[in-house]
Amino acid sequence: MTLLVLLASVGMARDLSLDEALATALTGPAARQAGLRLDQARAAVTTADGAWDPVLSASADASTSRSRGFLAGTPTSSDASALGGSVGLSQALPTGTTVAATTSLRRDVMVSSSTLTGDQTQRNWTGAAKLSLTQDLLAPLRRSAARTSELAAEEALVQASLTERAAASDAIGQSARAWWSWWAANDQAELAQLAEQDAIELEERTRTWVEAGRLARLELDRVTAERLAAQRDRLAADAELRATRDDLLVLLGEPLGQDLQPVGSGRAWTLDDADEDALVADVLARNPDLLLARAQIDAQRRVLADARSSRLPTLDLTAAVGVGSLSEEASEAVTDLWGEDGLPEASVGLGLSVPIGGRAARGRVQSGEAALSALEVGEQAAMARAEADARAAVDAVQTATAGLQLAEARLEVARSTEAGERLRVEEGAARLDELIDATRDRISAEADVRTAEVALASAELDLAALRDRVWEDPDVG
Structure with a gap:
């Protein structure tokens, strides 16, 4: 309850100067509404800045399958099952760069049956660690959607x-x-x-x-x-x-x-x-x-400059390096990723996308x-x-x-x-x-x-x- 209400409740006339009225006006309905709209705009900036926050991802999957066939005229069948999971961390930067690191571990079991060889079971663990980078080569000439x-x-x-x-x-x-x-x-x-x-x-x-x-x-x-x-x-x-x-x-x-x-x-x-x-x-x-x-x-x-730069093609460079492992034990599959038994891999590529006609950009x-x-x-x-x-x-x-x-x-x-x-x-x-x-x-x-x-x-x-x-x-x- 405000001071005005308290004084009015006991029947006293409150002196109100112009300065006091103006100070109170800054907390009145119109000023509060404008202040709340300003708070909304600040929250929108926070939301937009969140585009640069790192993203942690995790996944898990399980599968099973059965197949039948003939090997040298002999009927064969196999049952396969797999269980795996992965964890990744990615970060987008205002420079048009996206960096991602992922690691995964997977267990595969396959049971093969044949009238010649009988039942055979194969069990193995596979591991992988990968670091990838995607770079918009035309980023200096235009802003990303997140930056916009x-x-x-x-x-x-x-x-x-x-x-x-x-x-x-x-x-x-x-x-x-x-x-x-x-x-x-x-x-x-x-x-x-x-x-x-x-x-x-x-x-x-x-x-x-x-x-x-x-x-x-x-x-x-x-x-x-x-x-x-x-x-x-x-x-x-x-x-x-x-x-x-x-x-x-x-x-x-x-x-x-x-x-x-x-x-x-x-x-x-x-x-x-x-x-x-x-x-x-x-x-x-x-x-x-x-x-x-x-x-x-x-x-x-700024909007017009972005519209003009949208006529540029998309040219992305992708590069990735990683290491894999294959072992009968999960612990070995993990340690092999960092040892001499790791299986290295690397890739690099370019992607080009050019809109034909460009009518949307012209518009x-x-x-x-x-x-x-x-x-x-x-x-x-x-x-x-x-x-x-x-x-x-x-x-x-x-x-x-x-x-x-x-x-x-x-x-x-x-x-x-x-x-x-x-x-x-x-x-x-x-x-x-x-x-x-x-x-x-x-x-x-x-x-x-x-x-x-x-x-x-x-x-x-x-x-x-x-x-x-x-x-x-x-x-x-």
Whole structure:
């Protein structure tokens, strides 16, 4: 059970800062799914590397047979039985070489029957030890299937790593925007609650002034209507606060309905002093989508090279050396393999295989060239899109900064205006509806400031995401 759940279970409101929310987002559903896909890619690399693991093999067999015939016109028959086993160890190498060592031992028994010679029994043990090598002579010009699978798995791991980083950045971005929405909604709910309280107090004062004859009954009706409007706005703000809080909890992978309180300024990313061209260059060098597109192009170039090399013939060199033995005893059959009584053997050979027509290879090359061209076109489009987005993001940050300055200036004016109207009403020099309008303007200006703060933070986040610097500014790991 998480800390959020523990605190909610005892009825305590937990302070949740933006940095804490972003750190939690890295363990949320979206980030976990991307992390699991990365684990799958790592496992695929391990599987591909397993192609170079040594292979131990063992076998055993038993057989029996009977035959009949004539020898010099005399009927003969024979019964044969055999029992044997072998053990081998083989190793494939990335150089196109396969080395294998095998050893075997076999027992043969043959009983021959003839009317001339009677029954004769022959028993013997045969042993063999053999070392063989197979070499693809064209290995320097092409990759083996196992090496191709290994490279494909490594390329998939690189792409999965980039995708996982992008997914984590997206999770941070979505959680940041959700936190800002909740942060703004919380302030709006507090403002709505204060506005309702002010409306209630103003209604009470107005009632007193009406009863004292200082104001007409119509003024009380106006204030009552304003109090009801403030109550409606407070209920709407509370509903928005609950909705934005639950949206944030869903992104963080936390149970709904918890009592949370936002803390902190809500600013996490800031624009450095680099000029626009430097920022665009940084985006083109670090943008996650561009990095992924380039990784896919590199992988496709390797696929195309493999497709072109598949048009080569297959030329294998095989060589083997070994020793055999034949003895009536098993122990002698084994020791003879390493002694002077061993029966040496050796072989060498070449194997050539040439596909006629080569249509399959041509098809793979044509497909690879088309796929590479499509990826390169996509990269160029992505670069143009990234540059346009970067310049738009810089403009958005500058515009949002100016918007925040304007909203703060208007808030100061609205506060001064409200204070002046309140004083005039108390002195009897102004009507209550003028104070009500001034209060509305002040509340709207406060909401505009928070909206401008969120807009600036979002613009800064968008630029940081384009530069793949979401990780660098807030303390989220």
